[in-house]
Amino acid sequence: MENKKIWTKDFIVISVINFFLMLVMYLLIVTIAPFAAEEYGVSTSVAGLVSGIFIIGTLIARLAIGGFIEKVGSRKILLIGLTVTVLASVFYFGAVNLPLLMANRFFHGIGLGISSTATGTMVAQMLPPSRRGEGIGYFSLSSVLATAIGPFFGIYLSQHYEFTVLFMFCLALSVCCAAMYFFVEKAPEVTPKKNVRQTEEKRKSHDLLEKRALPIAFITLLAAMAYSGVLSFISFYADEINLVSAASFFFLVYAIAVLLSRPYTGRLLDIKGNNFVVYPSLLLFAGGLLLLSSAHAGWMLLLSGAVLGLGFGNFQSCAQAIALQGVKPERLGVATSTFFIFLDFGFGFGPYVLGLLVPVIGYQQLYVVLMFVVLAALALYMLFGRKRQKPAAN
Structure with a gap:
């Protein structure tokens, strides 16, 4: 009988x-x-x-680690x-x-890519399939908290202490991560059955992405590219207005909105299906960008942060759960890796692309353009995502 316990x-x-890990990042x-x-x-x-x-x-x-998780654990x-x-x-x-x-920044990025893909896979493996959306919603709160707390402490430490103190703090957190690893008692590994292992390896030895x-x-x-415009340019935009x-x-309000809503949206994803959560999340995301583009008072800026938290903040965790639906247990690592590759690509290269637009159209119009990017993502979801209404039991 399935163990439905999450915590x-x-x-x-x-x-x-x-x-x-995310706090250090x-x-x-x-x-x-x-x-x-x-x-x-x-x-x-x-x-x-x-x-x-990084x-x-x-x-x-x-890109490389998904297949290794499948083979090594x-x-x-x-x-x-x-x-x-x-x-x-x-x-x-x-x-x-x-x-x-x-x-070293490149080397550190490799370490985070390996570690965070492994943690996401381990959580997916240990969660009961019927509550995976809810569980991933809770798990992803760890990243949300780091998003809000990390920049605050980083700026505070750099303003009041030498950078050496900042690096010592990051080292201490990294050592704590390594120490806590030994408190993980179970190894929720899933490997291919012996009678299909050889054919699976032949067919997927070069398959680094989960289709x-x-x-x-x-x-x-x-969606990540659109949100990267908020992450990268909100300070410049706020100074301009x-x-x-x-x-x-702004990001504190964003985090509070996600913290209050994500436990419910994860559960709704499991019970009501993908569309029940994804459609409102992307619409709220688009609305938050439109509100941000027209902000002329502090309350409007903060309200846009809350709406963006309800929108992108919930879409991100639900999309991660959707990426794992119907995936064979031994391919959960590759699926997790696939999701984060595209998420990181949007976050990492979005600012460079969007930065080329800023001198031409300005920040206000940039957020209007990003609203249409989110609506395009919604249209694509309507085309490709509606086939997967409910999680498939693994």
């Missing part, structure tokens, strides 16, 4: 590990570019590259990822020049 000890430990994302500019006197564009090369490392790791892969993360955290202290710093996850992953790419004070609370 097991292993689930909680893996969620905390994921939270610390966001702590450094907002501080490493200023560090490079201050320490090495590089231009803003080069400093941005120091920050962005995403390239993450993408490469996700997610628990062993997590240990490898955490080891790389700890080493990268140590190497920041030895980054005495720009090439070494960039190499069933591709439609929702591509839709997620568009004289709402800097309100903008400091």
